Amino acid sequence: MEASSGRWWGFKVLVCRRRFHAPTAIPAAVGDVYREMTIVEAPTPSSAQRPFSAAAALLRWTPATDAALVRWFNERAEQQQGSVLDVDPAHFSPSASDLQTKFVALAAIPAKPLLFRAAIIQKFNALLRRCLPWLDLGGGSEAGRKLGELLRRNSHLVFAEIKQCILNGVRERTRGAGGASKSIVLDNFLASQSLSNGTTGIASSNSCFAQAFRELHFADVTFLRSCWDGDRVFQVNFRGEHGSDAGGVFREGMSRCMEDLYSGAIDLLARTPNNRTEAGRGADKWLPNVDLAGAPLAHEMLCFVGKLMAMSGRTMLCLPFNFPRVVWRRLLRQPVTLEDIEEVDEGTASLLRRLQPYVEASDQARNALRHGIDDDLHDESRDRFEEAFAGALLWTAPRLNGNGVLPLRPGGEDLEVAFEEIGLFARALHGAVFSEVLPLIDEVARGFDMVLPLRALALHTCAEAEVVVCGRASFDMAWWRTHTNYAGYEDTDEVIQNFWCVVNAWGDEQRSNFVRFAWGRSRLPPRESWYKDMQISRSNISGGAEAIDSSLPMSHTCFFSVELPPYTSIEAMRRGLNICITYGLGGVLNT
Numbered sequence: 023m024e025a026s027s028g029r030w031w032g033f034k035v036l037v038c039r040r041r042f043h044a045p046t047a048i049p050a051a052v053g054d055v056y057r058e059m060t061i062v063e064a065p066t067p068s069s070a071q072r073p074f075s076a077a078a079a080l081l082r083w084t085p086a087t088d089a090a091l092v093r094w095f096n097e098r099a100e101q102q103q104g105s106v107l108d109v110d111p112a113h114f115s116p117s118a119s120d121l122q123t124k125f126v127a128l129a130a131i132p133a134k135p136l137l138f139r140a141a142i143i144q145k146f147n148a149l150l151r152r153c154l155p156w157l158d159l160g161g162g163s164e165a166g167r168k169l170g171e172l173l174r175r176n177s178h179l180v181f182a183e184i185k186q187c188i189l190n191g192v193r194e195r196t197r198g199a200g201g202a203s204k205s206i207v208l209d210n211f212l213a214s215q216s217l218s219n220g221t222t223g224i225a226s227s228n229s230c231f232a233q234a235f236r237e238l239h240f241a242d243v244t245f246l247r248s249c250w251d252g253d254r255v256f257q258v259n260f261r262g263e264h265g266s267d268a269g270g271v272f273r274e275g276m277s278r279c280m281e282d283l284y285s286g287a288i289d290l291l292a293r294t295p296n297n298r299t300e301a302g303r304g305a306d307k308w309l310p311n312v313d314l315a316g317a318p319l320a321h322e323m324l325c326f327v328g329k330l331m332a333m334s335g336r337t338m339l340c341l342p343f344n345f346p347r348v349v350w351r352r353l354l355r356q357p358v359t360l361e362d363i364e365e366v367d368e369g370t371a372s373l374l375r376r377l378q379p380y381v382e383a384s385d386q387a388r389n390a391l392r393h394g395i396d397d398d399l400h401d402e403s404r405d406r407f408e409e410a411f412a413g414a415l416l417w418t419a420p421r422l423n424g425n426g427v428l429p430l431r432p433g434g435e436d437l438e439v440a441f442e443e444i445g446l447f448a449r450a451l452h453g454a455v456f457s458e459v460l461p462l463i464d465e466v467a468r469g470f471d472m473v474l475p476l477r478a479l480a481l482h483t484c485a486e487a488e489v490v491v492c493g494r495a496s497f498d499m500a501w502w503r504t505h506t507n508y509a510g511y512e513d514t515d516e517v518i519q520n521f522w523c524v525v526n527a528w529g530d531e532q533r534s535n536f537v538r539f540a541w542g543r544s545r546l547p548p549r550e551s552w553y554k555d556m557q558i559s560r561s562n563i564s565g566g567a568e569a570i571d572s573s574l575p576m577s578h579t580c581f582f583s584v585e586l587p588p589y590t591s592i593e594a595m596r597r598g599l600n601i602c603i604t605y606g607l608g609g610v611l612n613t
Contacts (some may be wrong), residue, residue, distance in 0.1 A: 070398075083139055089178040090127040091140055096182045100549060105175075106183045107148050111140035147181045154187060159480035170480060174356075177481040185481050186550060189490065192478035193336055199245030202257040205238040208275050211262060213282070222289050224319055229282035230275065239326040246333050247471045252554060253337040270579025273542030276341055279330070280544075284308055284344050290323050292423060294346060295367040304370030307346040308460035309366070312423050321465045328469025331491050335474050338553070340493030340545040348456055350484040352463040353476060363455050370420060370455055377448045380407050384444035404441045415439040417447065419454040428454055439522075444461050493545035497533045499526060501549060504558070510560025511586075518558070520592040524599050537605035544578035555581040 094114060099106035114136055128136065159170045173180075208230050212316040216228035224232070231596075238246075238256075249255060258275035282288055291313040296302045316321035334341040348362040359459040364371035383403040417434030418427035429435055439447045442517065470476060479487045503522060511518050525533060536545045541557065564572050571594035576585045589595040 047095060049320065066188045068099070071521055081087050082317060084127075085178050086130065087127045088143065090125045091136070091143060092179060092181060094128075095144070099181075099183065103469075106181045107144065107151070109144070111137060111144055111246060111310040114140055127514055141483070146179060147184050147397070149174075151181065151184050151187060154184075154191070157526070159188070170419045172532040173355075174480055177483060180481050181548075182486070185486065189480060192475055195474060197249075198244035200242070201248035201254070202250050204241070204245045205259065206234060206256065206258050206275075207261050208233050208278065210278070210543070212525070213287070214241035214277070217287050219307060222287060224290055224314065224317065224323055227288040227350065229287040230278040231282040231288055234279050235323055239322060239329070243329065247336060248330055249337045253339045255333055255337060255339075270542040270581070274579060276330070276334075276339065277543060277590065280341055282345070283327070289318060290314070290327070290577065293366075294358045295369065295422065295424065296365070302364065304346050304365035306344060307365065308347070310466070312421065312458040312462065313425075315458060315462060315478040322466040324462055325469035328466040328471075329473050331466070332457045332470040332473035335491040337552040340543060340547055341491070342495070342544055344404060345494055347464065347484050348459075348610045350464050350487050351511055353467050353470060354482065354484065356478060356484070358452075358456060362386065362454070367420070367455060368452065374448060374452060376410070379403075379442055380441070381445045381448055384442055386579055388442040388445070407441050407444065410422050411439075413438050415447070417450075419457075422456075422459055423566060428457070430454055463606075489548060493547055498549070501552075502546060505552065505555045505609050507555050508559070511558060517586065517595070520589065520595045521558070521586065521590060521599075524533070524596050526531065532603055536599065539602050540577045540579065540584050554582050558570050558586050559583065561585045561587040563587055570594075571597075576603050577602075583611070 069579065086580060091114075094116060095106050095109055095111075098109045098113075102109065116125050118129075157169065157173070159173065177185075209228070210230070212228045213230045213233070216222075216226075221227055222229075230417060246255060254272045256272065258272045260271065285290055289311055291308040292313070294307045294309055295306055296305050299305075310324055311320070331343055333339065333345075344367045346362070348358055348366060352363060360371060360374060360435070363374065380403055384407075387404070406576065415426075415438060417430045417437045417439060419430055420427055427435065430447070431437065479490065482490065499522075507519065525536065528536070537546060538544045538580065541554075560577070561573065563570050567590045570587050571586045571590055575587065575598055577583065578585075589598060
């Protein structure tokens with residue numbers, strides 16, 4: 023408004039839809055597919071020669087096929103160590119073995135449609151990257167919410183590089199300060215005494231996690247958004263133990279907190295049904311303890327767990343939070359799937375799968391009954407259902423803690439499920455499996471959002487969000503070896519060859535223990551977040567072969583550095599390294 027005249031003024035903008043056309047920057051082969059709507063496709067064993075229709079080609083694609091193509095782009099960019107937007111889609115030529123393993127969904131699709139779709143997906147991501155500054159993935163407004171939901175539903179089309187741009191932008195805009203001046207003291211001896219006495223209650227436990235919670239949770243959360251000196255957020259000291267925290271002691275302290283959470287040292291988390299029975303997928307997973315749903319302290323501790331998760335995601339600390347997929351799905355506001363149930367409770371998932379063939383017939387029979395129509399079309403399904411379950415199906419759902427059941431309707435413990443109610447029962451059971459634990463997971467989400475706004479992960483899948491926070495449980499051995507430096511050794515020395523021979527022969531758990539010994543953390547950061555190479559230096563040991571072979575490696579966890587004796591044989595190397603990963607965790611052989 024103009025102050026003197028009181029008149030309104032401004033700009034009127036007309037936004038027009040832009041017609042999509044072939045960009046000139048893409049390879050000529052791809053441009054031809056754009057510009058020509060009819061191209062003769064090479065004959066295949068199953069079809070005669072026919073014209074290629076761009077519109078028809080788009081109908082071939084499903085989320086699974088798109089996700090496989092996006093995965094190829096991501097891997098190709100990683101191999102080239104460049105931008106995914108610079109990958110030439112005309113070079114899509116996975117090996118036969120890759121098509122049978124990693125890209126199964128693409129195996130039956132001819133070359134021309136693949137090329138066409140690849141170019142469209144790449145162009146979509148290029149345009150999306152340009153639009154990122156104007157997108158509100160948090161859904162603050164009605165329009166923003168609709169656009170955010172649309173993008174989240176199609177997140178399988180978005181390259182990892184674009185998702186990383188969003189994450190990095192949120193990290194930078196919400197960066198905090200004050201961590202360098204924040205210091206806490208953890209007492210390993212007190213934690214060990216608490217565990218040996220069986221003091222595992224959330225109020226009485228003196229585990230390292232409980233000690234960290236009491237010192238950090240009620241402080242200003244801003245310092246948890248800071249990061250200095252690599253991946254360090256604040257300083258940690260262990261009472262009565264020698265050590266100067268240049269990063270390694272901090273990482274060791276956080277690793278001790280993780281051990282407490284997933285070892286029963288504190289009752290905040292509980293094993294899933296699959297974990298208790300050691301059956302099915304996810305047999306090592308934990309969930310918030312539903313027995314503590316009414317305890318305010320448990321809610322605050324779970325909020326603190328969320329803060330630690332977000333801190334790990336901000337700093338690429340890769341703390342190993344061993345949660346099932348339903349936790350990550352809840353953080354990302356995605357609906358629970360049958361696969362999520364199967365990872366936690368194989369028995370309930372198996373029941374739901376057994377009921378699936380009857381659901382449609384049951385719903386039709388119920389509708390017929392509602393309208394007073396005699397239903398004799400589903401007698402065969404009814405007979406098979408009654409034969410399979412013989413009145414053993416009640417209106418209840420098993421509790422995650424294994425203690426009793428949840429009634430799905432009043433008096434459900436004594437009500438049998440009729441054939442006409444199978445659909446209703448299956449949907450009620452699906453919704454009830456996690457009904458007790460979801461409010462507790464929401465407390466984790468509350469803490470997470472305080473440190474790293476969840477909108478940063480809006481386009482991530484569950485698996486991608488887990489990698490952001492936890493890193494990968496598996497090890498890229500070629501990358502790790504390439505990013506290892508030596509002092510007093512060469513990569514071609516027999517000692518170094520023996521070292522990598524032993525590490526390559528280990529499983530992921532043993533490799534994780536070695537990284538814990540060498541760096542104070544149990545997982546390596548992903549390639550895109552790599553910031554610290556490992557250093558192997560030659561130990562100065564006097565004496566002959568016997569003295570050398572009986573000595574042990576020493577690590578400097580602050581610097582991801584290992585002093586390695588010049589062992590005279592691979593057997594001596596294996597013995598020394600195995601002692602380190604078995605007895606050298608928690609500071610025994612570290613400095």
